[in-house]
Amino acid sequence: MTKSLPRIAITAGEPAGIGADLCVLLAHQPLNAEVVIIADANMLQARAKALDVSIQIQEYSAKSHTAHLGNGSITVLHQAINQPAVAGQLDARNSQYVLETLKTAALGCVNQAFDAMVTAPVHKGIINDAGIAFSGHTEFLAELTNTPQVVMMLVGSGLRVALATTHLALKDVPAAITKSSLEATIRILHHDLVNKFGLKNPRILVAGLNPHAGEDGYLGREEIDIINPVLEKLRTEGMQLIGALPADTLFAKHHLSKADAVLAMYHDQGLPVLKHASFGEGVNVTLGLPIIRTSVDHGTALDLAGTGNIEIGSMLAAIELAITLAHNKLIS
Numbered sequence: 010m011t012k013s014l015p016r017i018a019i020t021a022g023e024p025a026g027i028g029a030d031l032c033v034l035l036a037h038q039p040l041n042a043e044v045v046i047i048a049d050a051n052m053l054q055a056r057a058k059a060l061d062v063s064i065q066i067q068e069y070s071a072k073s074h075t076a077h078l079g080n081g082s083i084t085v086l087h088q089a090i091n092q093p094a095v096a097g098q099l100d101a102r103n104s105q106y107v108l109e110t111l112k113t114a115a116l117g118c119v120n121q122a123f124d125a126m127v128t129a130p131v132h133k134g135i136i137n138d139a140g141i142a143f144s145g146h147t148e149f150l151a152e153l154t155n156t157p158q159v160v161m162m163l164v165g166s167g168l169r170v171a172l173a174t175t176h177l178a179l180k181d182v183p184a185a186i187t188k189s190s191l192e193a194t195i196r197i198l199h200h201d202l203v204n205k206f207g208l209k210n211p212r213i214l215v216a217g218l219n220p221h222a223g224e225d226g227y228l229g230r231e232e233i234d235i236i237n238p239v240l241e242k243l244r245t246e247g248m249q250l251i252g253a254l255p256a257d258t259l260f261a262k263h264h265l266s267k268a269d270a271v272l273a274m275y276h277d278q279g280l281p282v283l284k285h286a287s288f289g290e291g292v293n294v295t296l297g298l299p300i301i302r303t304s305v306d307h308g309t310a311l312d313l314a315g316t317g318n319i320e321i322g323s324m325l326a327a328i329e330l331a332i333t334l335a336h337n338k339l340i341s
């Protein structure tokens with residue numbers, strides 16, 4: 010059979026979390042793609058048994074092309090786990106396995122064996138407990154693909170929220186927002202909104218860092234010294250940048266209705282708003298990478314692993330966006 014559908018690699022994430030459950034449930038969801046799940050096949054079969062879901066596992070072969078029909082069959086690229094997974098119980102001895110699944114997916118995208126990768130959640134803490142410095146897929150994939158800067162953007166309920174800084178302690182945020190890093194972030198965001206999301210001249214709302222965007226310097230100077238000069242420079246190139254706006258009112262309807270995306274200065278300035286609007290159906294997409302990567306908007310939910318009491322909407326939305334971006338890439 011010749012290839013006609015995008016081939017999407019899905020990493021199952023932390024084996025004690027709900028990533029395995031999501032992969033099992035995908036077996037019964039038809040998708041307009043070939044799907045290759047990168048995980049330990051025995052672990053998936055054990056989780057299917059715990060969930061009382063019937064699945065048939067087909068071994069991945071690069072040469073054969075099989076549409077994901079949702080008939081209970083899943084294609085798995087087996088990667089051996091270190092220790093048997095117990096739902097809800099983290100084990101640092103499996104952290105290296107988790108990272109190997111990410112490497113396999115990402116390098117497969119680089120080599121064009123896969124058209125995109127979609128990641129189920131990993132647990133950042135347990136990977137660090139294993140002695141491996143890890144702050145998130147976003148940073149890991151940037152390093153793996155030698156990409157100097159990437160941008161995290163979450164999409165859901167008609168909102169697009171990108172971040173100027175990602176997984177960083179709050180005390181380190183101000184120093185990380187420099188003129189050059191902010192300019193690079195906006196350039197990546199603008200470029201990918203045009204080239205990957207098909208927006209001709211995207212309008213971007215940019216948040217200030219300080220309360221009330223610094224109140225003319227009385228509540229902080231980052232807007233005056235860094236953010237506004239960068240916006241002014243990029244506006245001279247024709248970019249439609251609105252701000253720096255006070256973050257507390259930036260998400261009001263009258264602002265959002267005039268914009269295609271928001272750039273927040275830090276993780277918990279932007280993501281609570283987006284997750285309030287769309288948790289369980291949102292998608293995390295990494296901009297600026299040489300490969301397509303999307304992800305769920307939620308974490309490992311250790312409390313729910315193996316219970317069957319989970320929502321699959323964010324995983325389906327992440328796969329749909331990966332398929333769309335893969336198609337957009339093919340026709341660009």
Ligand SMILES: NC(=O)c1ccc[n+]([C@@H]2O[C@H](COP(=O)([O-])OP(=O)(O)OC[C@H]3O[C@@H](n4cnc5c(N)ncnc54)[C@H](O)[C@@H]3O)[C@@H](O)[C@H]2O)c1
Nearest residue numbers: 129130131132133134304305306307308309310313319320
């Ligand atoms: N894409 C990722 O890899 C990703 C994303 C977010 C968080 N995380 C990581 O996950 C771990 C746990 O994070 P957390 O506890 O802050 O967030 P979480 O998303 O795992 O859980 C927050 C709440 O939402 C519930 N929940 C999450 N996903 C659900 C689903 N699909 N269906 C139903 N309920 C769901 C959980 O039970 C919990 O009550 C942390 O290590 C965090 O860094 C990873």
Ligand SMILES: N[C@H](C(=O)O)[C@H](O)COP(=O)(O)O
Nearest residue numbers: 145146147148293304306307
């Ligand atoms: N910041 C993300 C979120 O809150 O959904 C999450 O931690 C995942 O990030 P990575 O995709 O970098 O792992």
